[in-house]
Amino acid sequence: MSRKMQAAVVEQFGQSLVIQELDIPTPGPGQILVQTEACGVCHTDLHAAHGDWPEKPSLPFIPGHEGIGRVVALGAGVTAVKEGDRVGVPWLYSACGHCEYCLSAWETVCAKAQFGGYTKNGGFAEYIVADPNYVAHVPAGLSAIEAAPLICAGVTSYKGLKETGARPGQWVVVSGIGGLGHLAVQYGRAMGLRVCAVDIDDGKLAHAKRLGAEAIVNAKGSNPVAAVRQATDGGAHGVLITAPSLAAFKQGVGMTRRRGTCVLVGLPPGEFPTPLFDVVASCITIRGSFVGNRQDMAEALGFAAEGKVKADIELQPLSAINSVFERLLRGDVPSRVVLDFSAQ
Helix, strand or coil: CCCEEEEEEECCCCCCCEEEEEECCCCCCCCEEEEEEEEECCHHHHHHHHCCCCCCCCCCECCCCCEEEEEEEECCCCCCCCCCCEEEECCEEECCCCCHHHHCCCHHHCCCCEEECCCECCCCECEEEECCCCCEECCCCCCHHHHHHHHCHHHHHHHHHHHHCCCCCCEEEEECCCCCHHHHHHHHHHCCCEEEEEECCHHHHHHHHHCCCCEEEECCCCCHHHHHHHHCCCCEEEEEECCCCHHHHHHHHHCEEEEEEEEECCCCCCCCCCCHHHHHHCCCEEEECCCCCHHHHHHHHHHHHCCCCCCCEEEECHHHHHHHHHHHHHCCCCCEEEEEHHHC
């Protein structure tokens, strides 16, 4: 194989990514090399490229945390995967493995966690070095393109629903029917939950209905909280907020029934406006949820392999990454964009 690869590199925060020809990396001991077949594009990639968050990546770096491909080389001592396996290199790139969080399957909040496309080079490249202990194992029958959005948007929405504690037959609200929300509707149905979809776009709500949402509410209405409470017989047992909107966060608490759980996944700027009296008097739980652990990943991919969940996907080549980012900034990406490396 050629010893060079194409990669989209962030050289300066807030500037266009630069397509570069780089040496293909060599996996060290305990590492693997993955030849990328597809990589999803997430809004987090845009935050990374703009340096939006307090702890910024070190420049230069390669974004992308939804990379799927075949293992083509093993470093010394690797036994968890073999050459030819199809794996995903997700946001949780690695963790320490022995702290209280790792030992209790909360490796996503490990203080020493590394993140793909952020603290480690990611999937906007033809090859990725990865930690074999933390890659996602893609089930047979699920293509690289189909799997790419699921190792971030999929596992994040699935884990968020689990964190609501809602049981089969109970109501959940999915607020924001975008890249995460349209998957959350499908996961909710597959988990036996009754789904009420909330958004400000009638087209997205109609799509949610087609995907199995039992009720839909346009948040631009005069009183969306009342509408949800009526549709769900007093409020949802669980509310999952994927929309990057403070208004959605405030409404989400009002849509939660007494002793219900409101799970926060979206990351809008600003402070969360919390109605403290309602939270206390109704014994409401407000919980953050951050991607998912390795077991959550296996379960999320398993639903898709069974045909119960399928992401809406738009294919683009790596060379189009800057135009994709411009569209993400404008909110002009109705589905999940996946970079198709066979199109290079």
